[in-house]
Amino acid sequence: MREDGGRNGVEDECAADDGLWESDRGGSDRTAAGAGRRQATLAVRGGLDRSPHGETSEALFLNSGYVYDSPARAEARFKGEEPGFVYSRYGNPTVRTFETRLAALEGAEACRATASGMSAVWTALVCQLRQGDHVVAAEALFGSCQYILTELLPRFGIETSFVRGDDIAAWSAAVRPNTKVFFLETPSNPQLELIDLQAVAAVARDCGARLVVDNVFATPILQKPLQLGAHVVVYSATKHIDGQGRVLGGAILSDEAFCDGELRNFLRHTGPTLSAFNAWVLLKGLETLPLRVREQTRAATALARRLENHPALTRLIYPGLASHPQHALARRQMQGGGTVLALDFTGGKDAAFRFLERLEVADISNNLGDSKTLATHPATTTHQRLTADQRTAVGITEGLVRVSVGLEDVDDLAADLGAALDAA
């Protein structure tokens, strides 16, 4: 990585980079929320709120309730006249530390944690929608997000129009007088298509809608949607934030007005609460998130470059490769191509299965963002609920395999994937 940030066009394109650009060592990620500290520092120390015991590591407050010195203090807490916790469905010190740390990393004013990524998506959408409202969403979405928009929200009189995410005119054309929310993920799963966040945010702003971005694939390390005009960011913390296959979790990040407004009461009274134990595990995950995401991105870049021209593939999709049709956009709005590759096999499903069967280091698994390299066949697993036509429409072929690159030695991974490609 170049320390001088070499910005002058041609030279920059030709520089032998390791798959990360605009390093935060240059100070580009300093955030107001983080009091001027850089990402790696915030990941380790953000939100740290030591108990009177002075423990080094964050304490785990595994408690549901709280006690008060007097009825008057209980009254004051409930009225909000005195700070403090009243019940862990409303708030918990360990959960709050996780929320504060993730908000600092994201550069968001506020964060609310949830029990899973899906509870974050559901809560972020439903807390601000009511009967008669309209949503515009990108058509390439995580399966369960699609289910919420097509099956659940219509039951409450909320309609969604789906558009090709990269077609900015289509976002504009889909807007109705009652459009309240835009929803998208970028890069998309599993075909790694990008959506121009600034352009879609501008359309949303013009019509008074809020842009909600599922930022799971990019992580807070590689993409900051709030800085590009989004109003709300959601995460499955199950993915990179844990990153070690242990717990489920989710998060919603936005400004104070949103988090303390419609979101606050919805969360308190419906209870998709993150457990204190899971918050503690995720908090420790955040400490190594910048390291892991950068290293996994470097490895994904190296593997993409080494395997790109393998004869078994019609294409290898990776936003960090110059061959990706939206590579220029990736360079603009991300700080690296991410930790996931998509391989499209010429030989279709049979070749994809032969590849998966031959893997020795990488596992067959539908999770992602893990320290272990995981590979899955979306058409028969994560996206099997879609009809064949729907899959074709969003580019999920029978030959597509998604590889989430982990932290194993990159030469071992190259040998493993290479041998499996040869077998395919």
Ligand SMILES: *Cc1c(COP(=O)(O)O)cnc(C)c1O
């Ligand atoms: C995994 C995932 C979710 C759902 O998260 P869970 O923690 O499994 O509930 C949502 N969006 C994307 C893009 C995901 O990859």
